[in-house]
Amino acid sequence: MTDQTYFLPSVRLPRAAVREQATTVLQLDVLLGLVNRTSEPLAILNPHRQIVFCNEACWRLGGLSTPDEAIGLRPGELLRCVNVVSSPGGCGTSEKCRFCGLAQALVEGQENRAAAGRCMIESGDGSELVATEYRVQVTPLPEAGPGWEYYSLTDTSQEGRRRVLDRAFFHDILNRAFAVEGVADALAEESLTSAEREEFTTMLGVAVRGLVEEIKSQRVLVAAESGELAVESVTVNSLELLREALQTCAAFWLDEEVRFEIALGSEAVEFESDPALLGRVLVNLLKNAMESSKPGQVVTSSCRRQGDEVQFFVHNEGFMESAVAAHIFQRSHSTKGHGRGLGTHSVRLLVEQYLGGKVSFDSLRETGTTFRVRLPLRARPLASLVPITSNGGGH
Structure with missing residues (x-):
């Protein structure tokens, strides 16, 4: 495998070697505890960030038919991250991987530190792209040796979408509403000249139209994200x-x-x-x-x-x-x-x-x-x- 990388090492083991590692890891008592502890997608990685073991939720998340298909893959490859396609070195080696919350957490895990973070992964096979937000938890696995770790993922797309839409909506609407309120207060001043009153009236109209525009914009975005937007060409x-x-x-x-x-x-x-x-x-x-x-x-x-x-x-x-x-x-x-x-x-x-x-x-x-x-x-x-x-x- 090429050693080209913008972030993490690209070198990996052949799948046969990873399967041999799996036989050793599967003997660890700690593994049984990990599997029984969570229903979220979970995978154990070797020091090359390759999957040695993953639970059913994990390999099904990648659209695989059997757990063996996941052996040797890296997390982004399992999830069909679009950045993997543009990076010959695989998951963790593209320029954008430097800013991936999952990749950053894996670095800390290999340094024997537990880490948590968030990431958004765009995945697809060319016919469809899916943007998914995850909460990431990475934990070192010293029982298996230096650099070993496991990670779990929690899909927070619904929560994240609602949080971001709400925050953006209220931020923009409040800004527009404050503008309307400010101009309306100015118009209430009895000392205004007719020219000043005319100018503030024009400004009020602009502020109100801006407020309506923000509401329309949010409505379109919500409809677009839910697939309910009509197109009239x-x-x-x-x-x-x-x-x-x-x-x-x-x-x-x-x-x-x-x-x-x-x-x-x-x-x-x-x-x-x-x-x-x-x-x-x-x-x-x-x-x-x-x-x-x-x-x-x-x-x-x-x-x-x-x-x-x-x-x-x-x-x-x-x-x-x-x-x-x-x-x-x-x-x-x-x-x-x-x-x-x-x-x-x-x-x-x-x-x-x-x-x-x-x-x-x-x-x-x-x-x-x-x-x-x-x-x-x-x-x-x-x-x-x-x-x-x-x-x-x-x-």
């Missing part, structure tokens, strides 16, 4: 949609010292899509770009045709550190703080599950961050799209 114009999204941002975030611009050369492309959902995608990307910018910086957007696709671009001058970029599409990670990662999560959810497109990004310290949305010119039937779901709550 019509012929739309890319440049018109982009301008409307910019007008929305300019109206709702008047107090931000960031400029929005449409790049020269942007094309007015006619294509089929759901204007309401795509408009929400563009507003989210523009809003995130604005929140990642400093006063005086510019958020640039554009659109153009590329073959049988239409492409949208949103660029800001900010740079994402690797730890943020690795989790940018996960619902519980964000540059804005714990539990605020719904903007990019909803973008990918809407684009890839409902609009038939793809979302990608790059972030370089020298040039900034650019998000790209690619959509087909002809809308695809919803049933043909690749689902991205969340266990227990179903991206």
